[in-house]
Amino acid sequence: MARTFLLLLLKLVISVCLLNVVAAIDDECKHNTFNVTGNHMQFIKEVANAEFAINGMFKGLHCCAKGYRSIEWLKDNQPYPWQSASSGLILYPESVNQTIYTQRVTPEDAGNYTCIVRNDTDYYVHTITLKVYDKAPDEPQLTYVSEDTEVSVGHDLRLFCEAFVGALDHLPDAYNDAYWARILSNGTEVRDKHTQKVSREDEQCAGALLNIQEVTADTFGRYVCVIKKPGKDIRQYVRVTERACVEYLSPSSTSFTHLVFWALVTIVMLCVTSFVLYKRFGLKLRVKFKDRFGNLEHNDGKNVDVLIAYTAPDKTFTLETLLPTLERTFNYACESHELPRNISLWAPDLLEAAKKSRRLVAVLSPESVQGQWDPPTLYEALKQLNSLNAQFTCVMMADAPKNTNETKNDLGETFVSLFKQIVHVQWTGVEHNEQFWLTLRLYLPPKQVYSDEASNAKRLNRTEDELV
Structure with missing residues (x-):
């Protein structure tokens, strides 16, 4: 009985100590922060340039930030995780990678720790020098x-x-x-x-x-x-x-006041006119400029402009709408490839065909992922396809999931963050929707011109292959 009581007491003491440590770590990036507004990425409190610790004591290092997509830690330019002989500090996941810590610091933990804070467009780098003493300095x-x-x-x-x-x-x-x-x-x-x-x-x-x-x-x-x-x-x-x-000059005179007024009116009118013209003609001009002045990708060892990947439920849309329009109307050399139902097999199944293609276009619908139109399934599908071709475009047959409440994976990614990195075009269900075709063409190679004889021969060969 006494032994059981002592074990329970020991567990209670350990639990209390761990709770205190967790509270100290968790609170560090919540207290005494800057008075910040907006969602842009920034540090939310001062980040130490140097840190110190006593051998055998608890130690934590912090990069407190907001608006970031990922935080990467390095020690002496070596990325986390580190071997125990190099550093015993580990990530505290509840702080979303803002904190690394160790219960008992050792002399081997000393060194330069760098945190790299990133979002989709920018990154910040900060280095903290950690020194470990045997006893507190005077x-x-x-x-x-x-x-x-x-x-x-x-x-x-x-x-x-x-x-x-x-x-x-x-x-x-x-x-x-x-x-x-x-x-x-x-x-x-x-x-x-x-x-x-x-x-x-x-x-x-x-x-x-x-x-x-x-x-x-x-x-x-x-x-x-x-x-x-x-x-x-x-x-x-x-x-x-x-x-x-x-x-500044005082705008007290009538002439100066009128000058400022008309200058503002002119600027507003120019901005409104530019915005209207861009909304009406901007996308079309960008596509024409790309086709007119873009480098033709002839001598790259590839014979296919666009490889269209799809699954069986989207076969009708792909072969009767998407592929014929790209070939007959816009003169792209296209190939189609039907994907297996198992998402994990998409990348190896497409690998050889993707090597011969300048662009990869994939058609995704709820039916193509067996009705599992959720962030984890879509993340796996996009990750498979994106790994094959850096110039990958996704044709979405339905709206992507919204208001997802996800936790970042080991790569610091979620479906939302990956989706933002990938070019995606929404199919509206209207075959002659100019906005859809212009947006898709913007990310395809500069327009290739083929003779009618060559185009007809290519379509005939593909039809024969499909019949076989």
């Missing part, structure tokens, strides 16, 4: 401090500094402190009332955050961040200056 080790900054009157000011100070468990009467102070003209330091002490990792890292809303003229000047531990302290100085404003 002086606080600076991890981050704001640079000299300019700010306009009425805007917000944010200053942050932090240092590794180590744990003080063995000194019950000792404490760490961190704050921002304003330096007056006579050199006196006055602790700012807006300062807020922050800490993490059981107060091994101590910092100070200064947030001033609606800056006034009295705000400008010199500030000092003071981080103290028993017997030692560091001081970091920052200057806050007023952002220079550009002086």
Whole structure:
């Protein structure tokens, strides 16, 4: 009985410790963040340039961001995951890859850790240098401090500094402190009332955050961040200056006012006219420009302009509408290939035919995936097809699933993120829909011109093959 009680008590203690660790990791990218708006990608709090740890203690590294598609971690230019001899830090999945951590840091974990934050168009790279000590250094080790900054009157000011100070468990009467102070003209330091002490990792890292809303003229000047531990302290100085404003001519005269008014009217009219013309003729002009000036892909060792992949349920649409229109109306050299019902066999089944084709067009409908028109099934289908040809276009016979609530896979992808990367054209069910054909042709090779005799011979050969 006593042994069972001790085991239960031990499990409870371990669970509480793990919960505390998880809470500390999970909260790091939620507290003291920037006042950010919009969905564009950016860091949401200051990212340390250097980190420090004590051998055998817990350690976490963070790249807190928003609006990203994926975060990749590297140590000394080697991508995650790392061998245990190189680094024991692992991803914390609940933070969506923003955090890596280890319960017990070792000297082998020291090095340069780089996080690469990406979305569909941009990426940010930040490197954190981790040093591991056998015991806490005598002086606080600076991890981050704001640079000299300019700010306009009425805007917000944010200053942050932090240092590794180590744990003080063995000194019950000792404490760490961190704050921002304003330096007056006579050199006196006055602790700012807006300062807020922050800490993490059981107060091994101590910092100070200064947030001033609606800056006034009295705000400008010199500030000092003071981080103290028993017997030692560091001081970091920052200057806050007023952002220079550009002086413009006063629009007081009537003639200048009229000039500005008519200039704005002209700009608006030009914008509206350009928008209307683009919506009406832009796509057609882009296709004509591509066909007229694009490089003809003759000498690439391929004899097929467009390989059309489809499954049995879409055979009628493919062979009676899509393929004949591309061949007879737009003079593309086309081939068709019927896919097996098993999605996992699509890539190997299409491989040889895709090598001989300049473009791959695939027809996808709910029936082609056996009615499983859901993100996981469509992700697998698109991944199979996209791996065959970088210039892949998908003809969607139905609307893609919306409002999907997916978790990123090991590649940092979801169906939505993959779908955005792939060219897709929506079939409207109207055979003579000019918008559909123009959009599809925009991503096909520059228009190839064949003689009627060659075109008829090609269609005849394909018909004979289908009959066989």
